[in-house]
Amino acid sequence: MHELSITQSLVDAVLDCTGDRTVTGVNLRIGRLSGVLPDALRFCFQLLAEGTPLAGADLRIDEPAGRATCHTCRQSFILPDTIPLCTCGSADVEITGGRELMLASVEVG
Amino acid sequence: MSSVDGSVAVPEPVHGDQHRHLHDGEHHDGHQHEHEHDDDGRQHPHDHDHGGGQAHSHDGAHDGGQEHSHTPVTTITLEQSLLARNDLSAARNRGWLAGRAIQAFNVMSSPGAGKTTLLVRTIEELGERLSIAVIEGDQETSLDADRIRRAGRPAVQINTGAGCHLDADMLRRGLDALNPDPGSTLFIENVGNLVCPALFDLGETAKVVIISVTEGDDKPQKYPHMFMAADLVIINKSDLLPYVEFDVDECFRQARQLNPHVEMLAISATGGAGLDSWYDWLIKNTQTPASHAGAQPHPMTSASQV
Numbered sequence: 001m002h003e004l005s006i007t008q009s010l011v012d013a014v015l016d017c018t019g020d021r022t023v024t025g026v027n028l029r030i031g032r033l034s035g036v037l038p039d040a041l042r043f044c045f046q047l048l049a050e051g052t053p054l055a056g057a058d059l060r061i062d063e064p065a066g067r068a069t070c071h072t073c074r075q076s077f078i079l080p081d082t083i084p085l086c087t088c089g090s091a092d093v094e095i096t097g098g099r100e101l102m103l104a105s106v107e108v109g
Numbered sequence: 110m111s112s113v114d115g116s117v118a119v120p121e122p123v124h125g126d127q128h129r130h131l132h133d134g135e136h137h138d139g140h141q142h143e144h145e146h147d148d149d150g151r152q153h154p155h156d157h158d159h160g161g162g163q164a165h166s167h168d169g170a171h172d173g174g175q176e177h178s179h180t181p182v183t184t185i186t187l188e189q190s191l192l193a194r195n196d197l198s199a200a201r202n203r204g205w206l207a208g209r210a211i212q213a214f215n216v217m218s219s220p221g222a223g224k225t226t227l228l229v230r231t232i233e234e235l236g237e238r239l240s241i242a243v244i245e246g247d248q249e250t251s252l253d254a255d256r257i258r259r260a261g262r263p264a265v266q267i268n269t270g271a272g273c274h275l276d277a278d279m280l281r282r283g284l285d286a287l288n289p290d291p292g293s294t295l296f297i298e299n300v301g302n303l304v305c306p307a308l309f310d311l312g313e314t315a316k317v318v319i320i321s322v323t324e325g326d327d328k329p330q331k332y333p334h335m336f337m338a339a340d341l342v343i344i345n346k347s348d349l350l351p352y353v354e355f356d357v358d359e360c361f362r363q364a365r366q367l368n369p370h371v372e373m374l375a376i377s378a379t380g381g382a383g384l385d386s387w388y389d390w391l392i393k394n395t396q397t398p399a400s401h402a403g404a405q406p407h408p409m410t411s412a413s414q415v
Contacts, residue, residue: 002274002305009194017185024182028191035308035334036191082333083366091366101191107182 025107066098198277202312220301
């Protein structure tokens with residue numbers, strides 16, 4: 001359940017920035033290859049936000065797909081899971097997206 | 110209005126008009142609302158100080174008696190990693206270790222793969238050549254640290270309680286407690302778990318992932334993040350290979366598919382097979398920095414080890 005400590009980092013990072021202001025929205029980018037489950041993170045957020053100015057904030061999570069480029073056939077493609085394999089059969093594949101684990105922005109009201 | 114630590118301000122004298130509204134935040138003496146609100150919907154920061162520590166909303170025109178809030182919303186762009194705090198602590202650890210010429214190996218596996226057994230044997234057989242110290246991470250007990258101390262080397266135990274991994278701040282506290290000698294070799298035995306520790310950089314020199322043949326050769330596919338993060342994969346309990354269905358080559362193939370730069374060894378920590386390769390790897394990576402497959406820069410060069 002690494003989402004709990006990641007969510008604690010999230011709450012701390014937001015509060016560092018917003019202080020006492022009421023936070024109405026939090027926008028995250030959690031790539032599909034990042035190893036973090038958005039649902040688990042949402043669950044943890046509810047627990048950890050309680051009693052802070054983040055309580056009740058709208059947690060929006062953008063989940064960019066995995067993307068990769070094949071060094072053998074040169075094509076760029078969507079990677080459905082973490083196994084880096086091109087449809088041409090090559091494993092010489094560079095992951096170019098989907099591992100994001102970012103706090104994009106917050107909204108304060 | 111003065112309500113020093115008051116929970117509710119006295120309403121009557123404040124608002125001359127008929128309306129009343131509740132301030133559920135405390136307003137300390139002399140607290141002024143003096144900013145202007147444009148009506149164009151532009152956002153603005155409130156930079157005045159609220160001693161009470163809680164947020165409240167302001168609005169110029171109150172026409173009811175009800176709660177009110179700003180409609181404008183300020184969006185603050187942050188674009189920072191969710192792991193930023195851990196990564197900063199890890200960078201501090203990396204610098205601290207480099208300054209003392211300590212090579213640190215983050216050893217990860219599922220529970221029971223043989224981490225502690227391998228470390229105890231390594232201490233016994235390599236103790237003359239390397240000054241070894243160990244930080245043990247477990248949810249509870251100091252059983253593993255006790256085993257290391259019985260082998261004659263210093264160890265501290267970090268109990269993570271409910272936590273399923275070590276993070277860089279925990280390692281920091283472990284380093285403070287252990288105070289390993291300059292030039293020593295530090296093993297960080299992470300909490301037994303093939304999932305969570307993969308995401309947390311500790312500031313280590315290299316990550317060593319151990320799986321045992323009783324766990325099945327499909328572990329790299331099932332736990333790709335761990336194997337992508339690894340610098341060295343060790344398959345342990347090779348003495349049990351005749352009794353289990355475990356294809357070492359297939360396991361290596363899967364790991365290499367995830368992580369083309371990973372190094373791999375098959376050993377038996379109890380039987381002794383393959384341990385020479387492990388010791389060679391260790392000596393190589395304690396004399397010169399690990400050929401780190403990950404993106405972490407290594408601040409120390411062999412030339413600085415004086």
